[in-house]
Structures are given as C-alpha cells and as structure tokens.
Amino acid sequence: ARWFSDSEAVVSTQSTGDGRSGKTLLCLELTKETTILDLKKMHIKEKPYLYPTRMTYKVSLKEKALPEETKIGDLDTFCDGSVLYFKDLGPQIGWSTVFFAEYIGPIFAYLTFYLARGYIYGATTPTTTIQNIACAMYVGHYVKRVLETMFIHRFSKATMPIGNLFKNCTYYWGFSSFISYFINHPLYTPPGCNLCVYLGLGTYLFGELGNFSCHIAFMNMRPAGSRTRVIPMPDSNPFTLLFHLVSCPNYTYEVLSWIGFAIFTSTFYAALFAIVGGGQMLQWALGKHRNYKKEFEKYPRGRKAMIPFIL
Amino acid sequence: AVVSTQSTGKQINLSKLQGMLSKVYLLLYNCCLACGWSIVLYQAVLELSTAQNPTYVYERCKVALKISQTLALLEILHAAIGLVRSSPMTTFIQVQSRLVVLWLVLDPVSEVHGYSNVPMMIIAWCIAEIVRYWYYALSLVDKVPYLLTWCRYSFFTFLYPIGVSGELLTIYSILPIITATGLFSLSLPNKWNVSFNYPIFLMLYMAGYVPYLPKLYMHMLKQRSKMLGKAAADGEKKAN
Numbered sequence: 001a002r003w004f005s006d007s008e009a010v011v012s013t014q015s016t017g018d019g020r021s022g023k024t025l026l027c028l029e030l031t032k033e034t035t036i037l038d039l040k041k042m043h044i045k046e047k048p049y050l051y052p053t054r055m056t057y058k059v060s061l062k063e064k065a066l067p068e069e070t071k072i073g074d075l076d077t078f079c080d081g082s083v084l085y086f087k088d089l090g091p092q093i094g095w096s097t098v099f100f101a102e103y104i105g106p107i108f109a110y111l112t113f114y115l116a117r118g119y120i121y122g123a124t125t126p127t128t129t130i131q132n133i134a135c136a137m138y139v140g141h142y143v144k145r146v147l148e149t150m151f152i153h154r155f156s157k158a159t160m161p162i163g164n165l166f167k168n169c170t171y172y173w174g175f176s177s178f179i180s181y182f183i184n185h186p187l188y189t190p191p192g193c194n195l196c197v198y199l200g201l202g203t204y205l206f207g208e209l210g211n212f213s214c215h216i217a218f219m220n221m222r223p224a225g226s227r228t229r230v231i232p233m234p235d236s237n238p239f240t241l242l243f244h245l246v247s248c249p250n251y252t253y254e255v256l257s258w259i260g261f262a263i264f265t266s267t268f269y270a271a272l273f274a275i276v277g278g279g280q281m282l283q284w285a286l287g288k289h290r291n292y293k294k295e296f297e298k299y300p301r302g303r304k305a306m307i308p309f310i311l
Numbered sequence: 312a313v314v315s316t317q318s319t320g321k322q323i324n325l326s327k328l329q330g331m332l333s334k335v336y337l338l339l340y341n342c343c344l345a346c347g348w349s350i351v352l353y354q355a356v357l358e359l360s361t362a363q364n365p366t367y368v369y370e371r372c373k374v375a376l377k378i379s380q381t382l383a384l385l386e387i388l389h390a391a392i393g394l395v396r397s398s399p400m401t402t403f404i405q406v407q408s409r410l411v412v413l414w415l416v417l418d419p420v421s422e423v424h425g426y427s428n429v430p431m432m433i434i435a436w437c438i439a440e441i442v443r444y445w446y447y448a449l450s451l452v453d454k455v456p457y458l459l460t461w462c463r464y465s466f467f468t469f470l471y472p473i474g475v476s477g478e479l480l481t482i483y484s485i486l487p488i489i490t491a492t493g494l495f496s497l498s499l500p501n502k503w504n505v506s507f508n509y510p511i512f513l514m515l516y517m518a519g520y521v522p523y524l525p526k527l528y529m530h531m532l533k534q535r536s537k538m539l540g541k542a543a544a545d546g547e548k549k550a551n
Contacts, residue, residue: 187500268505 032073092159106176200264207257213239345444347379366425432477
C-alpha cells in the first residue's frame with residue numbers, strides 16, 4: 001500500500017557498489033509524478049559526469065533496475081525517507097558504434113594480408129581461386145553484418161559497457177589477422193578433397209542465408225520503436241522453420257557458416273574461430289533461452305537453445 | 312530424500328551422507344597428495360646430499376613429482392562441481408602453470424635437468440604443497456594447529472618468489488635448445504595451414520607471469536592478515 005504525504009516524498013539514493021549499501025548520495029524531494037528519468041536528470045545536476053544510460057535505480061538490491069518511465073507513485077510502499085539504490089554502470093557506448101568498430105576491423109585486417117601479399121610475405125605468385133573465394137566469404141560475412149547493423153537490427157538496450165569494446169575488438173581483429181595470414185600465405189595448402197571444397201562453401205552459404213532470414217524475422221517481430229518481446233515464431237521463409245527447434249536459430253546458422261568456412265579453407269585458426277565463437281554463442285543462446293522460458297509461461301517446451309534436440 | 316535403515320530404525324538424511332562422503336574423499340585426496348609431495352621432497356633432498364651430479368635430482372624424483380603434480384588436475388574438477396569452495400578458473404591457472412613447466416618445458420629437455428634452478432624449483436614446490444595439503448586435510452576435521460596456519464600463510468612470502476624464479480629460469484634455459492631442435496614447433500606448409508613457434512610462445516608465456524605475480528602476492532598478503540588474525544582470535548577463544 002502506498003502512503004505518503006500528498007505533495008512530497010523524500011528519497012535518499014545510496015550507492016550500491018558491490019551490492020553493499022554505501023553512503024547516502026543524495027536526498028531529493030520527489031512527487032508521485034516524478035519519473036525515474038526525471039530522477040536521473042536531477043541526479044545529473046549534482047554529478048554532471050553522469051548520463052542516463054549508465055545510471056540505474058532499484059527499490060531493493062535483489063530486483064531489476066527500474067525502467068525510466070516508472071513514476072515514484074507506481075512504487076509500492078514508497079514513502080518519506082525511502083531509499084533507492086543507485087548503480088553507476090560505468091562509461092557506456094552505443095551498440096551501433098560498437099558493432100561498427102568490431103566489424104570494420106576484420107574487413108581491414110583480412111584485406112591487408114590479401115592485398116599486400118608481396119609486401120608481407122614477399123609473395124610473387126597471385127592468389128589461387130580458393131584464396132579469392134575465401135576472401136569473398138570472410139569479407140562478405142562482415143559486410144553483411146555492417147549492413148544488418150545499419151538497416152535491420154533493433155536493440156533492446158541502448159548501450160553496453162565500454163570495457164567490452166576493447167575485449168571484443170581484440171577478439172575479432174586478432175582472429176581475423178591470424179586467419180587471413182595463413183589463408184593468404186604463399187605456402188597455403190587447399191583442402192585435400194574436392195568434396196570438402198563444395199561442402200564447405202555450401203554450408204557457409206546455407207548458414208549465411210539462414211542467419212539473414214532469422215535477422216529479418218526478428219526485425220518483424222519487434223515493431224519500430226517498441227521494446228516489447230514476443231515468443232519467436234517462423235515466418236514465410238523456410239529457413240526460419242528452425243525457430244520451432246531452437247530459441248536462437250540465428251546463432252545456429254552462424255556457427256554453420258563458420259564451420260563451412262573452416263572446412264572450405266582447411267585452416268586451423270578458422271576451425272578454432274568456429275569453436276570459440278560457437279561456444280560464446282551457445283552461452284548467449286542458453287541465457288536467452290532461459291529468459292524466454294521465464295518470461296513466457298507458454299513457451300514451447302520442445303525447443304532447445306541453439307543445437308536442435310540437444311542443447 | 313530420506314533413506315531409512317531398518318536395522319537401527321534411524322533415518323539417515325541422504326544429503327548428509329553425501330556431505331560425509333565428500334569429506335572422506337577430500338581427506339583421502341589431501342593426505343595422499345601430502346604424502347606424495349613428501350616423497351618427492353625426500354628423494355630430492357637425498358639426492359642433493361649424496362650425489363655429485365645435480366642432474367640426478369630430477370631423474371630420481373620425477374616419477375613421484377609427475378604423479379603428484381598431475382593429480383592436481385582433480386582440484387579443478389573439485390572446484391568446478393562445487394566440492395571445494397574455490398574458483399575453477401583460479402585453480403585452473405595455478406595447476407596449468409605447473410603442468411606446463413613440468414611436462415612441456417622440463418621433462419622434454421633433458422639437457423637442462425642439471426641446472427641449479429631445477430632442484431631449487433622442485434623443493435620450493437614440495438614445501439608449498441606439503442604445507443597446503445596438510446592444511447586442507449586438517450581443516451576438514453577442524454584440527455589445524457596454529458603453527459600450520461602460520462606456515463601456510465607465511466611461507467609463500469619466500470616460496471612464491473623462489474618458485475616463480477625457478478619456473479621462469481627453467482623456461483628461459485630451454486629457449487636456445489628448442490630453437491635449435493624445433494621442439495613442438497610447426498612450420499608451413501602443412502595440411503592445416505598453421506605454424507607454431509614454440510620459443511616465441513614460451514616468451515609470451517613468461518611475459519604472462521608478470522601481471523599475475525604482484526596480484527597473487529598481494530592477495531596472499533591480504534589473506535595472511537585475515538587468516539592469522541582470525542586464527543589467533545580462535546586460539547584465544549579456545550584457551551579461555
């Protein structure tokens with residue numbers, strides 16, 4: 001039950017730190033109509049280095065952060081002297097910015113070894129067909145990602161912590177350099193069997209098309225500007241039928257792409273990239289799958305996270 | 312779940328039984344390893360005091376050393392399944408660093424077995440591990456003498472630098488040899504289009520020690536003030 005004086009409620013915001021309540025940061029005067037966003041702006045007046053996307057408030061340490069639209073009046077048992085727990089998430093960076101930085105790097109890294117072969121390896125012979133196609137595959141994948149980031153993806157959160165940028169860029173740029181170095185080397189050895197070449201290329205294309213189809217499907221599930229979530233379902237595209245079997249078929253298709261690429265190029269670091277990337281995507285898929293199940297009571301029971309029938 | 316035994320008429324709680332079994336297993340594990348490392352120490356000291364040729368120290372204790380150190384892999388499993396309250400990642404880092412030095416650096420390169428850093432490193436490992444495993448074993452039955460706690464949280468101050476110097480010197484000492492022999496190195500062309508330069512890898516690995524050293528040392532110092540303070544207080548409580 002809510003009860004406080006009709007005009008005002010005093011709120012003290014305490015810093016959460018490691019979840020232990022620290023000192024009282026601010027004492028503010030709020031009304032029932034004050035939203036969390038208003039609160040953030042008041043807080044920023046006191047601490048100008050802050051901005052809304054790095055600030056969260058919670059009613060108790062165990063609960064989730066309050067959305068910006070929430071009004072003080074909506075909070076149960078909130079009254080004079082109540083406490084809101086504040087957490088500074090640290091410097092934030094927009095998802096789009098991150099994606100561009102992460103994806104432009106691999107394109108540049110791969111092309112460097114592909115184009116400057118004479119300079120880097122002292123190569124005198126031109127690239128083989130397989131090396132050319134591999135370049136198109138690798139660069140093509142990242143061009144696709146850049147275009148998707150520009151035109152298709154809708155993000156449920158606006159930002160991410162800036163520390164992730166360094167870690168992710170190291171991962172993407174590092175692997176791209178290693179993969180490209182070995183594929184474009186004059187001593188590159190193509191796969192021993194022709195079947196591997198066609199199988200690899202076919203799997204890659206299948207994975208890319210499937211992944212793209214899923215991204216389109218996700219875009220249509222979430223109308224422009226909304227942050228609401230729905231149970232993912234297949235649309236008219238047959239690639240999206242995989243939604244019946246897994247929560248994150250986009251990841252499933254992407255792992256297939258990279259496996260196809262590794263088979264096509266017969267390169268250790270490409271295989272390692274598929275395994276490490278696959279492992280990370282599996283972790284994300286398991287998390288998303290868990291969230292879907294928690295959020296939707298009627299979530300289809302037969303679905304797995306990323307690997308049909310298995311995990 | 313409750314299991315009832317008809318004979319005694321008592322009911323044994325299944326989770327309590329599990330807890331007891333884990334304790335017995337861990338007790339056994341820690342005692343065995345403490346004994347294993349004691350054997351290594353005994354062999355190492357014996358060899359040092361009798362033989363003229365320092366190469367024989369490693370040769371004599373290598374079997375017990377390999378068994379004892381490799382069994383430590385189980386500790387990663389214990390942490391991962393929650394049998395022991397440690398972080399699996401930290402345990403993994405500690406165990407793998409020893410195993411790398413033992414199996415990938417020292418064992419394959421017999422030329423360096425006689426260098427003086429080898430017995431120094433082995434003995435430092437022995438003392439650290441013997442104290443550590445006895446501490447764990449006695450903690451399980453709540454009978455840790457203050458002296459042992461003191462040793463566990465004080466020896467590291469010199470054992471840690473000695474051990475790490477030994478490890479780094481050992482790695483450094485094999486570099487010229489493996490550059491010449493090409494041990495574990497791979498060059499192009501090959502079917503998997505991969506090359507591996509083991510000397511460069513080891514140099515990067517040595518560089519990796521640098522950020523960990525001060526962090527781990529500081530952590531142990533903090534643990535020391537916490538644990539020795541607590542142990543002294545417990546001792547006073549028992550006396551009073």
